[in-house]
Amino acid sequence: MDALDVPLPSDAIYGRCDTMLSDTLVQLRGDAFAIVDGRGVVVSWSPGAERLLGHTAAQARGLPGASLLLSQADAARIADLRPAEGSAFLGASVLRHRDGHAVGVVMWAHPFARDEAEQWLVQAESVEAVRRYELRQALLRGLFTESPFIIDVFDSRLRFLAQNHSRSRAPGFAESVIGHTMREVAPAGLLDMSALEERQRQVFASGKALIGTEVHGRDPREPDRDAVWSESILPLRSSSGEVVALAHMVFDVTEEARARERLDLVNAASARIGSRLDVLDTARELMDVVVPWFADYAYVNLLDPVFGGEEPVSGPVSETVSLRRAAEAMLPGEPVTMVVGTGEIDPFSTVPDSPTARALALGKPLLLTGQELNAELSTLDLRRAAEIRERGVHSWLVVPMHARGAVLGVVVFARFARAHPFEADDVLLAEEFVTRAGVCIDNASRYTRERATATALQRSLLPQRLPVLGGVETESRYLPATGQVVLGGAWFDVIPLSGARVALVVGDAGGRGLHAAVTMARLRTAVRTLAEQDFSPEELLTHLDGQVTRLRGEQPDGPGAAPSPTCLYAIFDPISQSCTLATAGHPLPALLTADGEAEAIEIPVGAPLGTGGIPFQCGELTLTDGDTLVLYTAGLSRPWGDSEDVRARLCTALSPQRPGPAPQISGWSGELGGLCDDVLRRLLPDRLQDDVALLLARIRALAPECHAARDLAAAPESVGQARAWVAQRLAAWGLEELAFTTELLVSELVTNAIRYGTPPVGLRLIRDRSLICEVSDGSSTSPHVRRALDTDEGGRGLFMVTQFAELWGTRYHTRGKTIWAEQPLALSTDTDDASSTTPTHRPGEGGTGTHGVGLGGG
Structure with a gap:
């Protein structure tokens, strides 16, 4: 195999091996080595070298060392070695296997004298072995020197055996912790030590790891705030499987917990704010969400139109706008002194250049803290500033409330019981609360307005007041x-x-809505x-x-029909x-x-x-x-x-x-x-x-003395008898002032019944809240009013009835009809003539009856 085809290890990796492996041979477990003499000839060959290159000790002994190298450069570097220079790291090299293939290794050369002759002990390790070793070293270095995790090792008596140097470790621990328990070396109040030791004993007893336990404690850097850690306790076992120690891996998740807490508050606001379409209820629901979980004290002030259920006014708001208190909340158990009654104007909102006015003018939150808060309030309202100093308020956040581009009011948050002031994330969270509440309050205000309109419409369709009746x-x-x-x-x-x-x-x-009302x-x-x-x-x-x-x-039929x-x-x-x-x-x-x-x-x-x-x-x-x-x-x-x-x-x-x-x-x-x-x-x-x-x-039954009736014969003389009887009844009732008009009405009605009706004819007087005169006969025909000509001898009777009676009409019976007329018992003082009262004619009281003329005179 050609040497150029052999993938050589990265210089970046093996360049660092010198610092790790050049000091001692026992850092690696490999046993591939050979001894060469001063001429470079192999004189000794280890079993490890046999496994690495395939040559037995007998075969390798006497071979030139250079013959085992594929690279001439590697041979030249080895030939230049001088014993006086001591051990040398030869770096990455490529050796030739007995069967000819290349073997990547890392080599070291160590001079020593044997039988007064100069010899070299050459040690070799495979690239893979070196890579595994370096990974192990990197892992240890990452865990114990560079890791964000806090790693501690405890023995069976819960004493420290070791710990890493994590930058996340809380300050305040004792300088020396080895041999001590966590209870002895940790800062006071850091966490619940009894609970920690119980978890440690549980892992020792069960042999099962506890992964990702969320532990709450005090943050030593910020004593007024809680810290949260994610803790994993791992059992460490001996070769026999016995748990001999514990490894703690702890990670600070305080920021993640606070972010989760903020998200929980936002979810709670979404679920709880706006459950009822009422402005004041919605404002109180906002207070229930933010106090005490977000603020120690808070209140909601709304503009008059919003408070009254009117359409809010768009555009800029006056610097001294009047805001009314809708809701407020204080930490439980705290005395409430900074209180404006619900529905009352907050005088602080009318002060020019107040934080409320500035927040409304800017259209964004305004945060005041510490001396800045006291100095600003002292120039605006001495009483309010004194109350705030006495309470110890150190953080004051004013958030304007908007909806549909219109200003609804402001929400103020304050902190005094907790030492930590509002931060940038808290301002964003407050805006989330107020935005959610603003939408709900606007919906509630619009609903209040629409409901008031609908209720007014509904009630206008019903009787505005019931009539006062005698019966x-x-x-x-x-x-x-x-x-x-x-x-x-x-x-x-x-x-x-x-x-x-x-x-x-x-x-x-039936049904609901506008259609039902119509x-x-x-x-x-x-x-x-x-x-x-x-x-x-x-x-x-x-x-x-x-x-x-x-x-x-x-109307069309359909599934939604009323x-x-x-x-x-x-x-x-x-x-x-x-x-x-x-x-x-x-x-x-x-x-x-x-x-x-x-x-x-x-x-x-x-x-x-x-x-x-x-x-x-x-x-x-x-x-x-x-x-x-x-x-x-x-x-x-x-x-x-x-x-x-x-x-x-x-x-x-x-x-x-x-x-x-x-x-x-x-x-x-x-x-x-x-x-x-x-x-x-x-x-x-x-x-x-x-x-x-x-x-x-x-x-209420009508008393017998309040009504009277008599039958009349169908004869002309009955008209005079009827008038006399009416005058007698009115005198008995003390209504003599109505005698003239009543006799006139009775005369016309009785004359009409006798002349155009059929027997029996009856007359009845009723004294209720008005004086009622009724004339009945057996005919079912009804007269009607007409205007008689100057040359007509009759036809003016019913017209006269309409002038003298307040109401008149006709009702029908099973057999016959009754014509009736009503007069008020108390005439208006500005009416000199009864004829000036125009009566009301009810439907059915005229029309085209069979009579072609009006009522005749008596």
Whole structure:
């Protein structure tokens, strides 16, 4: 084989072997050597040399040493050796194997005298052996002189046997540690020594290594901060397998632990901040995250628009802007003295050139520490500076809060209990907190604004206030859903009807959102329009069902179609004390009797509106003075599921809470509002899935002396008799000032009934919150108002009624009709003539009847 084909070792590697191996032969375990005489002839050959080059001792003895070298340069270097110069490192050479192939080696030559003749001991090692040795040396050097790991070796009595010189080793150890335990030489308080010794004994006993144990202790360089090490304890075994020592490998992972702690805080902020769409709750959640884990004291100040749920103002902020306190937090157990009440203006924010103003003007965090903090605050607010010095605050961080390019406020963080001030990484972490909180607070503010708008819209579609009536006392409650969709379809109404009667209505348009609210408004308008026609409950629901069917036909069907609306309509007559009810798929009402007993009302339940096919049925019950009807929407029952269970729970909520002869129900002796609140509190959960409407109506029967009726003969003289009877009744009621207009109204109405109607004819006067005059006859035709010509002899009667009555109209019975007119009991003081009051004409009170003329005179 040609010498040029032999891959020679790197000079960089073998150039360093001189310092490692030239001093002693025992550094390597190889035994390949030969003895040559002064002429360079082999005189002795070791077994190791035989294994290396293939020549036996007999074959090699007498061979010229140069014949074993492939390189002439190597032969020349060996020939130039002088014994007086001592041992020589020959470096890397290439020898010739007996079979001819090249063998890379490293050689040394050592002169010695034998039998007074000069001889050389030539030692050779293979390149691979040298490489392995150097790797072992590099490993030892890396572990014990250059490694970032702290390496200690302990014996079975937990005493130091050896340790490396790692630069990561904490200061404060004793100068000499060999022969001592860690407890004896380590700085005081460095770590839990009992726990360390327990881990060491565990490895000795089990023979299993403990890898990557995270150990917490005190950092000697920064006593106020914890240090974290990753510790591995390895068993060292003898040739027999017995554990004779322990090797500790410790690495300082404090920075990694602090980075992980910061990441945990960011994750906690992401998980905990913004759980509720409320500005103040979100600010408090931010405080819960940062104190005590990040700061010792912190507070949030917000601008007025944000605090009030308004749109924040974009652009630069005034230097003396007013900020209101939204939340603050202090270390547990610390007295709170630096406190501004929630919702109050922080006076420090209005000081020109304050840290808050500067941070807002710069649009980035402002960090003040030590003397800089005290000096700056002393020039702005002496009281605040004194408080900060007394508390020992040494680090003050102000972070502006932004969202969508607008300023929301500032968050201030302070440290006084921990000695370590805020660092650059802490500022970045604080910005993460504030940015997250800013987005959530902006969302909460927008949600508050949108919810307030939606709630205002919802309430504007409901009765703003219930009418004051003589026949019933009413009280209502409306609660929107708790979630983001505030608008719903629940509604209620109280509608005055003719004859001192009153209609009580509750309904649910079904679904949630704007569509449900619009549908509810349509239904309520339709019910009011139909109620003024004086339809019976089942007739009104029939007409309403047709309206809903037409409305649903205008909208596309689909999987997201809203549920069918429901409605309950009841009419109470305070004179007969009867109540007629009909329901279209709506929950049945409950009754709280005058003696305090709660019971469910059983009436036929019709299909929901818009489904059609089944006629609605009407139920009737007689009420006594003091009874209370409880009408509600499905939102009150939805949390409980079963309608029977709901009615049982409702009756329980309405029942007296303690025994006694008199009712003990909240709100019974005073306002019905207390009873409304009790029912809602006992039946509803904290969060509502749907909106809820509740209507309570306490019955007040009209006293017998407040109404009177008489039958009239279908003869002209009955008109005069009617006038006389009316004058007599008004005198008895002390209403003589209404005698003239009432006699005029009665005269016109009775004349019309006698002339155009059919018997029987009846007259009734009702004194309620107004004076009501009713004339009935057996005809189902209705007159209408027209303007008579100057040449007409009649046709002005109904026009006169419209001028003298506040309200008038017609309602129909099973057989016949009633024309009625109302007058206020107390006329306005600025009205000199009753004819100046223009009455309201309800639908159905005119139209194209069979009468071609107006009411005639009496």
